[in-house]
Amino acid sequence: MLCDVTSPEPVLSILDLAIVSQDETPADAFANSVAVAQRAEERGYNRIWYAEHHNMSSIASSATSVLIAHVAANTSTIRLGSGGVMLPNHSPLVIAEQFGTLETLHPGRIDLGLGRAPGTDQNTMHAMRMDMRASDRFPQDVLELQGYLRGESLIPGVEAVPGTGTNVPLYILGSSLFGAQLAAKLGLPYGFASHFAPGQLLDAVALYRRDFEPSEQLAEPYVIAGINVIASESDEDAQRQFLAVKRRRVARFLRAPRALTDEEADDIIASPQGHQIVQMAHYTAAGTQDLVKRYLDNFAQEAGVDELITVHASLTIGERLRSVDLLADAYESG
Numbered sequence: 541m542l543c544d545v546t547s548p549e550p551v552l553s554i555l556d557l558a559i560v561s562q563d564e565t566p567a568d569a570f571a572n573s574v575a576v577a578q579r580a581e582e583r584g585y586n587r588i589w590y591a592e593h594h595n596m597s598s599i600a601s602s603a604t605s606v607l608i609a610h611v612a613a614n615t616s617t618i619r620l621g622s623g624g625v626m627l628p629n630h631s632p633l634v635i636a637e638q639f640g641t642l643e644t645l646h647p648g649r650i651d652l653g654l655g656r657a658p659g660t661d662q663n664t665m666h667a668m669r670m671d672m673r674a675s676d677r678f679p680q681d682v683l684e685l686q687g688y689l690r691g692e693s694l695i696p697g698v699e700a701v702p703g704t705g706t707n708v709p710l711y712i713l714g715s716s717l718f719g720a721q722l723a724a725k726l727g728l729p730y731g732f733a734s735h736f737a738p739g740q741l742l743d744a745v746a747l748y749r750r751d752f753e754p755s756e757q758l759a760e761p762y763v764i765a766g767i768n769v770i771a772s773e774s775d776e777d778a779q780r781q782f783l784a785v786k787r788r789r790v791a792r793f794l795r796a797p798r799a800l801t802d803e804e805a806d807d808i809i810a811s812p813q814g815h816q817i818v819q820m821a822h823y824t825a826a827g828t829q830d831l832v833k834r835y836l837d838n839f840a841q842e843a844g845v846d847e848l849i850t851v852h853a854s855l856t857i858g859e860r861l862r863s864v865d866l867l868a869d870a871y872e873s874g
Contacts, residue, residue: 550840551847552871553587554580554864555623555735555766558601561855562788562799569600572857573607574614579861581618583868589623589653589849595664598792605638612646621651623731623849624713628656628674632681633700636688640703652689653711653731654682656719679722686710686726709757711764720744727755734843735766735851738822745844765845768824768853771832771866778826781854786818788855793817824853829870836867 556576558569577588590601590608601607604622612620620642625635635652643650656678674681687694691705712723712730715737723730730748734741745763752761770785772778787805800808808814825835836848852863 549871550836550845551586552584552867553589553764553847553849554585555589555591555849555851556601557591557593557599557851558607559855560598560600561857566600570607570610572860573601574611575857576852576860576864577611577615577618577620579864581615583864584872585618585864585868586847587619587621587651587849589621589651591623592626592629592655595667596792598788605635605642608642608650609645612642612649617649619649619651620646621711622653624653624655624711626657627654627678627681627685628671632685633688633695633698636685636700636703639708640689640700640706643706643708644702650708651711652685652708653713654678654685655713682710682712682722682726714744716740717744717747720748721751724748724751724761725753727753727758729758729762729764731764731766731849732845733766734823735768735849736820738820741765741823741843749844762847763843763845764847764849765839765843766823766849766851767836767839768821768826769832769836769850769863769867770824770826770852770854770859771829771863771870772826772859773828773866775827775831778828781859782824782826784855785853786821789821790814790817821853829866832867833870 554576556573558573560566560569580588590604592602592604593599594602604625608620627635639650639652656675684694688700688703689706689708693699710728712719712728713733714720715733717740720730732741732744748763749761770778770781772781786809787802790805790808791800809818823839825832840848850867852860854860854863
């Protein structure tokens with residue numbers, strides 16, 4: 541199936557990290573993910589993706605395919621997928637079986653975004669029995685996985701059941717030029733993680749578009765880029781939420797043994813180390829719906845992207861749902 545890249549405005553989607561907020565449990569995070577997906581479906585968002593992370597107390601999307609199945613069972617039409625599955629952590633056959641199962645249960649609704657990072661730290665990689673050289677095989681593993689899903693297995697006598705012939709669409713995800721090169725060579729859509737790794741966005745998109753080779757899945761290059769969004773009724777409230785997000789982020793990355801006070805978090809934010817962490821959210825649209833829409837439109841045009849996968853980063857589910865609504869309102873009225 542070929543992707544449609546003719547829309548005059550960027551397509552809007554969501555990346556949901558299944559955030560476990562303070563004083564919440566993973567069960568709360570999953571309930572919140574269902575609420576976000578149902579609201580996004582009502583408001584016309586294109587897709588929702590879930591990212592594979594491990595050993596992070598604030599992110600509950602480690603078992604990505606299981607979470608997708610749960611959300612799919614509680615929605616009807618919105619596309620759901622991985623943003624992404626970290627393929628070096630798994631065998632291509634197992635992922636083909638998992639996503640073949642999802643596609644069989646929910647036909648025409650499943651995406652498979654693939655990354656080559658481990659999604660965790662070295663100690664956790666050891667606990668996962670991960671081969672440190674697995675990322676070197678990423679291009680070959682993508683082709684093997686694609687073969688299973690197409691019913692053209694590269695391993696004689698081995699098929700994905702279910703999975704064979706489901707043709708679940710693949711997306712190459714990354715935050716460097718490597719992913720852009722691979723996506724262009726294979727003729728696959730490309731997603732850049734600019735919501736937390738902004739540095740090489742423009743170079744990667746330019747390389748991908750320049751070197752893109754058409755494929756059975758995709759006739760023209762198609763770029764998705766991540767961007768943080770906090771839409772609120774006032775700029776002041778959006779900035780208040782953004783500050784709370786930055787305080788939580790520095791505490792999470794520094795693995796503080798206790799909760800930081802606001803003053804302690806602000807001191808870290810002002811430090812060189814804290815500044816580096818905050819710069820990961822360089823591409824953030826925080827403000828009223830009109831301001832956020834202008835930011836997103838300018839970002840999409842300047843970066844040359846077809847689809848924005850928005851990360852509604854506010855700390856409470858009420859604020860995230862309001863942000864989802866306000867952004868949808870902005871594009872409906874715009």
